[in-house]
Amino acid sequence: MADDGTHALVRRFYDTLWNAWDDDAVDDLLAEDFVFRGSLGWATRGRSEWRAYRDMVRLGSPDFHNEVVDVVCDTRRAAARLVL
Numbered sequence: 001m002a003d004d005g006t007h008a009l010v011r012r013f014y015d016t017l018w019n020a021w022d023d024d025a026v027d028d029l030l031a032e033d034f035v036f037r038g039s040l041g042w043a044t045r046g047r048s049e050w051r052a053y054r055d056m057v058r059l060g061s062p063d064f065h066n067e068v069v070d071v072v073c074d075t076r077r078a079a080a081r082l083v084l
Contacts, residue, residue, distance in 0.1 A: 007071045007078075010071045010073070010080055011071065013030075014082070015068075016029065017030075026050070032046060032047065039082075039084060040057070066083075067082060067083040067084075068081075
């Protein structure tokens with residue numbers, strides 16, 4: 001079972017990188033080999049691919065917002081249930 005730090009990191013990911021669109025925080029929050037599968041079905045690896053995906057979403061929906069409903073973690077992975 002993951003600790004509260006992992007849950008907090010997932011929430012910061014959505015609050016800071018998505019909801020606040022804080023590009024300066026990307027390097028602080030994401031590992032270089034970060035893997036992400038977005039709600040559009042796209043998978044990204046690394047910060048630059050994730051930024052490109054995020055920017056595409058923002059271009060289509062400038063008021064895009066995530067509400068974190070639930071976070072499930074183990075020692076290597078995390079998943080979040082969201083309201084978009």
